[in-house]
Amino acid sequence: MKKIRIQPFLYRAFHSSGFRLSFVLGLFLAVFQIVQMITPIDSGYIYPASLYAMWVGGEWASYASSLLFLLLPLIATLPFSDCVARDKKTGYIYHLLLHQERNTVFLECALTAFISGFSAAILPFLENFLLCATLYPALPPQASTYTFSPSLHGFLVNVFYTRPLLYCLVYILLIGVFFGALAVLGMSLGFLIKSPIFVHLLVFALYFWVYYITMQLGWYSLNPYVFLNPTQTVVFPMRVYLVYVIGMFVTAALIIFAGGRRYEAVS
Numbered sequence: 494m495k496k497i498r499i500q501p502f503l504y505r506a507f508h509s510s511g512f513r514l515s516f517v518l519g520l521f522l523a524v525f526q527i528v529q530m531i532t533p534i535d536s537g538y539i540y541p542a543s544l545y546a547m548w549v550g551g552e553w554a555s556y557a558s559s560l561l562f563l564l565l566p567l568i569a570t571l572p573f574s575d576c577v578a579r580d581k582k583t584g585y586i587y588h589l590l591l592h593q594e595r596n597t598v599f600l601e602c603a604l605t606a607f608i609s610g611f612s613a614a615i616l617p618f619l620e621n622f623l624l625c626a627t628l629y630p631a632l633p634p635q636a637s638t639y640t641f642s643p644s645l646h647g648f649l650v651n652v653f654y655t656r657p658l659l660y661c662l663v664y665i666l667l668i669g670v671f672f673g674a675l676a677v678l679g680m681s682l683g684f685l686i687k688s689p690i691f692v693h694l695l696v697f698a699l700y701f702w703v704y705y706i707t708m709q710l711g712w713y714s715l716n717p718y719v720f721l722n723p724t725q726t727v728v729f730p731m732r733v734y735l736v737y738v739i740g741m742f743v744t745a746a747l748i749i750f751a752g753g754r755r756y757e758a759v760s
Contacts, residue, residue, distance in 0.1 A: 519617030526557035569672035577683030610676025648729030684752025
């Protein structure tokens with residue numbers, strides 16, 4: 494395998510119309526949540542409004558928060574997950590394979606899909622957190638006030654009540670890795686699907702199908718829409734999370750391996 498060079502792929506991903514659409518959608522939801530949840534700092538409650546209770550990862554009641562966690566598959570896949578399907582459609586994939594080994598090209602595509610999906614997924618949370626920080630003081634969470642979401646039995650709850658900023662950053666990282674893996678899975682589906690648009694729709698349909706089934710059956714700890722929310726309406730299941738992430742990477746690798754063999758004679 495030759496040296497990996499993902500810079501041209503990263504340029505394509507972060508200068509694509511898909512990334513611009515993803516960025517605008519994420520920014521809109523980040524701002525919409527602030528507008529919807531705007532509260533005076535001294536609102537008469539037992540504890541003043543705090544950054545860690547008012548940002549999009551600190552509350553679960555707003556429509557904007559619900560929409561963000563529901564639309565994250567689209568936000569993550571829009572930048573680059575349709576690259577294989579698009580390059581197959583235009584024939585550009587043959588140009589790439591004539592200049593590099595097959596495995597190298599598809600590994601570069603997968604790495605770019607992960608990086609762009611990771612970045613697109615975390616941007617709305619970072620934007621919302623920074624904007625909220627201009628409106629609310631970063632008052633340390635106090636369990637006795639009952640104004641903060643994670644229960645005393647939640648994942649990393651000791652970190653939340655002692656180092657809340659670190660807790661928020663860890664959760665943003667977990668969200669980014671999950672949807673970065675989903676973006677790689679979406680990229681691999683390009684070997685099976687001709688239309689770039691259907692790549693995004695299929696990824697969203699799979700995510701929504703898991704959401705619907707687990708909600709109907711009451712399996713909330715298996716629902717990424719639920720367990721990826723930092724408010725922890727269910728305790729974060731690390732094993733389930735790892736099964737999802739590793740499963741998406743393995744599935745993507747198998748599809749890429751099988752689909753890439755079609756181009757064996759080209760590279």
